[in-house]
Amino acid sequence: MGFSPEEAAAAIDRCGVDSSVLELADSIHAAQMAEEPDGTGWGYSRPRFEAAEGSSYCSARKKRRLMEEKRRLKRSCLSQRRGDYVKRSSMDFEDAPMVIPKPMIGFGLPYEKCITRRTLPEAAIGPPYFYYENVALAPKGVWDTISRFLYDIEPEFVDSKHFCAAARKRAYIHNLPLENRFPLLPIPAKTIQEVLPVTKRWWPKWDHRTQLNCLQTCIASAKLTDRIRMALENSSDPPTPRVQEYVLAECRKWNLVWVGHHKLAPLEPDEVEMLLGFPNNHTRGGGISRTDRYKSLGNSFQVDTVAYHLSVLKRMFPNGINLLSLFSGIGGAEVAIQKLGINLNLVVSVEKSKINRNIVRSWWEETRQKGDLIDLDDVQQLNGDRLESLIKRYGGFDLVIGGSPCNNLAGSNRHTRDGLEGQHSSLFYDYFRILDLVKCIMGQSS
DNA sequence: CCTATGATGATTGTGAGA
DNA sequence: TCTCACAATCATCATAGG
Incomplete structure (x- = not known):
């Protein structure tokens, strides 16, 4: 790894990547270098909730304080433009929403010029390492709040279309090092036609899609694909512009692929597994229905993307x-780590759904894991006492990973897109609670 | 009870053009 | 700076039929 600018430029040329990638990397790098002589280099300091508070292990009181802090921050509208990675002077403390960088490549892509260093706020530095994920296109202010709770770390916005053939716009907040990242091999193909060769034969010239939109939890019905088929049958060849427009809109909305003449179909669960980087039949069997497979997969990580970020752990933890x-x-995180060849000595896994726990358990057995897998069904079970005994027994956690529920943040939700305070998405505060407890306990014992 | 299906918009951001 | 058209989006609910 470690490309010179010339090598990076040459690599980008070979890949046919937009030069804006290089420009962005340059601008980020310049901003990183131009650090203030004193202070943290972040150019601002704001009050943050001090979570480590004696041995009073959270719950009611702490949660109340969390909510108070959150409301206060909301009121005061202390926002900071972060997404462009440009440091701001104290004059720029106006209400500026977080900006998602373009292209959405995080700190860089494999085999291209990357950001390899950043200055983390003191409070963010581990142990343990942590990694948090959620949808990038959340309602306004959500990522400002999440970032503020997670020790003022900048989110890394990444679209998984750079890692596989489907878009997946997500933001990741973590305190991992950035140097010497490497991707999982083999590198997946990034076009629909390569990944699903069957479709190539039937793909009409007027459908210019080469990648899929985000894989979601629901698929198109057979009725819809049949209506489209009828519309195509009754049109000319090629279809009239109006029919084309209708068909393409439905294709984009439902991620349909061409499987025959005038014949479109939603992705099979196996194909979704493959696109997301899971082993074949990962979600198959165990009494799970087809609909529930789509649902579980739609809520999951893209394994190659996450593995790329976690790859730095391999050198640091040769013993697992x-x-x-x-x-x-x-088990997207578990699969990513296993695929990186990192031993899992202990996994404490919290997951509400029983069928999902079964999937992880059977994967654990199929891959002949030597370590211990402890699965819980509720984050509330992880209180201070429970964590303390786990940490004492196993010597601490090296990585705390999780993507909290996105239900109330996702754009597809017509009913309860309530933001971070929603019934499910507010479980983010449990992620923070548990992470902070682990930091606290491990800080005391070391 | 389980499963599949069809109906159900709004909130963001973006880019062209006035 | 403003409008406006366009595009994307880890979903929920009631219901029918087994």
């Missing part, structure tokens, strides 16, 4: 890691 995995789902 102890993992605390919150909101595990079907």
Whole structure:
């Protein structure tokens, strides 16, 4: 790793990547270098909730204080433009929303010029390492709040379309080092036609899609694909512009692919697994229905993306890691780490859904893991006492990973897009509570 | 009870053009 | 700076049929 600018430029040329990638990397790098002589280099300091508070292990009182702090921050509208990675002087403390950088490549992509260093706020530095994920396109202010709770770390905005053939716009907040990241091999193909070769034969010239939109929890019905088929049958060849427009809109909305003449179909669960980087049949069997497979997969990580970020752990932990995995789902984090060749000595996995826990458990057995897998069904079970005994027994956690529920943040939700205070998405505060407890306990014992 | 299906918009951001 | 058209989006609910 470690490309010179010339090598990076050459690599980008080979890949045919937009030069804006290089420009962005340059601007970020310049901003990183131009650090203030004193202070943290972040150019601002704001009150943050002091979580470590004696041995009073959270819950009611702490949660109340969290809510108070959150409301106060909301009122005071202390916002900071962060997304452009440009440091601001104290004059710029106006209400500026977080900006998502373009292109959405985080700190850089494999085999291209990357940001390799940043200055983390003191409070963010581990142990343990942590990694938090959620949807990038959340309602206004959500990422400002999340970032403020997670020790003022900048989110890393990444679209997984740079890692696989489907878009997945997500933001990740973590305190991992950035140097010497490497991708999982083999590198997946990034076009629909390569990944699903069957579709190539039937793909009409007027459908210019080469990548899929975000894989969600629901798929198109057979009725819809049949209506489209009828519309195409009754049109000319190629179809009239109006029909084309209708068909393409439905294709984009439902991620349909061409599987025959005038024939479109939603992705099969196996294909979704493959696109997200899971092993074949990962969610198959165990009494799970087809609809629930889509649901579990739609809520999951893109494994290659996450693995790229976590790859730095391989050198640091040659003997394996102890993992605390919150909101595990079907085990995207566990699969990513296993694929990186990092031993899992201990996994404490919290997941509400029983079928998801079964999926992780059977994956654990299929991959012949040597370590211990402890699965819990509720984050509330992880109180101070429970964590303390786990940490004493196993010697601490090396990584706390989790993507808290996005239900109340996701744009697809017509009913309860209530933001971070929503019934499910407010579980983010449990992620923070548990992370802060782990930091606290491990800080005391070391 | 379980499963699949169809109906149900709003909130963001962006880019062109006035 | 403003409007306006366009595009994307880890979903929820009631209901029918097994």
